[in-house]
Amino acid sequence: MPERESEQKLDTRLQAVPIPGDLLRRLRGITVLTDEELDHRLRSVPTPRGLVERIRRVVADEETDRQLRDVPPRPQVVARARVIPMRRRRSAVGRLALAASMLIALGAGYFSALGGLLSIFRPTPRDPISVVFIDEGPLEIISPTDNTVTIVPTPGVDHLAVTPDGSISREPEFVLIQTIQSLDPGPAGELFQEIGTVWRPTDNWLLLRWGVLGYSYHETEVLPDLRTTTVPMARGIKAPLARGFDREFLYSRGINPPVLVASDGSSRSINAPLATDTSSLDLARRLIAEGRLPHPEQVHAEHFVAAMDYQYAPAKPGSLAIRTAAGASVFSPGAAGLVQIGVKAGVPDKRTLPATDLIVVLDTSNSMNWEGKLDAARRGLEGFVKHLGPDDRFSLIVFNDEVFHVVDEAGPDDAEEIVGLLEHLRARGGANLGSALQLALSAAFGNSSESQPARRLVLITDSVSALSRDESRAIEGMLRETALANFRFDVFDLSSEREPAGALVSLTAPSDGLVRSVRTADQVCWSLVETLTGDSSLVASEARLHVQFNPKAVAAYRLIGHEATDLGGLLPASVESDLRVGQEATALFEVWLYPNDENDVATVRLQWTEPESGQSRSAPEQRISRIQFATSFDGAPICLQAAAIAAEMGEILRQSFNFSVPSQNVYLFRPKPRSLDEVLTATRRVNRQLAERADFQRFVSLVERASRISTERRASLARAGARGIIRGRWRESRD
Known part of the structure; x- marks a missing residue:
């Protein structure tokens, strides 16, 4: 049956279906429902079992989600999230092969075209004259042209020859072969010769016209030896990926900020470098003698601290010992304390050369x-x-x-x-x-x-x-x-x-x-x-100092010096040091303590490798307590007084800041004074034994000479303000 006829029959059957009598009435009733009636009918619909309980659980989950969003992410997760995913790239070998093949193809085409152009102007050389020597029979010269070669005998010179019968005969000696000049080229040949002589596109026309200018080198002169350039040294320690460390402040101002201990568990410990280098202070000595001050970026406070002779108590021969001191900071207005951690290397009892x-x-x-x-x-x-x-x-x-x-x-x-x-x-x-x-x-x-x-x-x-x-x-x-x-x-x-x-x-x-x-x-x-x-001076290699601060007693701490340079930020200097006989190394911290009765402030651990045996050794763990802190600068240990004065001079020359910590999540910063007057005042308050030492007197004279040289502070570092952790982020407010 055709498809069209089947559709007509289907329509006829559908039209014949009877309509219920009340259908039209019900349809008209739907259109006249009021809002109250519609709401009543909707409310009369039965609710599925368990729907209300599921909706209540969804509302409770939203509160859980909000609490989860407020949990700070782990530093490792943040570090991985900052890594920008790279798109899939082709193999380096494949890209290199493709580039090489394209370069070869382009070069071959270029040189082929250039060779074709040059071949047009290149004159065609004539065939050379061929000379054939025949060993048997009389000497004959064969040439494409006639009479082009003549044999010229030398007059008056005879050549003695031995005949087969033993007699001697005289024969003329032919000593010269002269070639008759070939035919002169025609007009076309002369043109090609001139083009080949004059037109040389690869020659430098400036050199051909003006000659070589500049210094003329003579064979008797000796060139100086080449010198290699030095690579900038990596300095400072790597900034920790901890919530309590303000990396933005370090990168913008080049100064280590306080580390807030309560913000993150990873902020409570640090591997402190043992500085023995004094190059920054040596440079400052030379510049001050010339009437100048070093640039702030040339100053490293840890070098000033390392230059002082603290005369720590001696250690056992062939080993290292920890020496600590603590007291109030005379230069900080924020009620900060100073903690000095020193390491002393022992002196051997015997040596190869007694005298x-x-x-x-x-x-x-x-x-x-x-x-x-x-x-x-x-x-x-x-x-x-x-x-x-x-x-x-x-x-x-x-x-x-x-x-x-x-x-x-x-x-x-x-x-x-x-x-x-x-x-x-x-x-x-x-x-x-x-x-x-x-x-x-x-x-x-x-x-x-x-x-x-x-x-x-x-x-x-x-x-x-x-x-x-x-x-x-x-x-x-x-x-x-x-x-x-x-x-x-x-x-x-x-x-x-x-x-x-x-x-x-x-x-x-x-x-x-x-x-x-x-x-x-x-x-x-x-x-x-x-x-x-006659012996090696090395006592310990790869010495590492680890300091663990107590979060119940310490609100914040700050390592003085050791700021990372631009290169140090990418390739930070190693915190491990080599110590030699009788050598001293010092790390200096500013600390802010809670006003409570917690006695333990920090724990210090020291490990190193013995150079001869390669075995790992460690010093007894040492505890720093609150009772070690001297209440005034005058009553502080001599070594701490010397370290505080040296560090303050370096901090002022570097244009650092005075810090204070009013709460566990906020610190204040204010530029240090431009002059060294406070440092000179502190030198007059030191212990008498320290004041009478010749090395300290030389340092005081250096401070006096530097104080007479005026300095201007950079505008970017001349502002004070406050920084704190607000809603999980470091924020700043300026005075």
């Missing part, structure tokens, strides 16, 4: 002024004289244009006088190295001591270029003739070269000496100590 006569020849020529070389040598010698034993003797010869024997066989009791002499050394003039070494050798072998101690001669210089070849040979000869079993000549090279100069190696070879490359005052000091004792 040594050491003669140091120090270069004080003009070249030692560059890059602070003389200052590094002077500071290294100042630290070295503290390690002289009772049977050691120390002599010092300085030279520039002239030679001076300034110290002769001094002992450990003369250390302060030696330091005073070193302070007056200045670099000037040339370098009379030959006379200085001759005087030093005479002094080394002129001693007629019955004990015959070990003799050591050390040259500290940055170059031996002033030593002529004849003088060098003479010095080498003297060393060979006077070389004994207990004598050695070493050279400490202060130059920036990686490899020692050949002249230095040849000077030390006769006595089996060493050439040491030194850069800093610490390297000079410990190299001299190893030369004096």
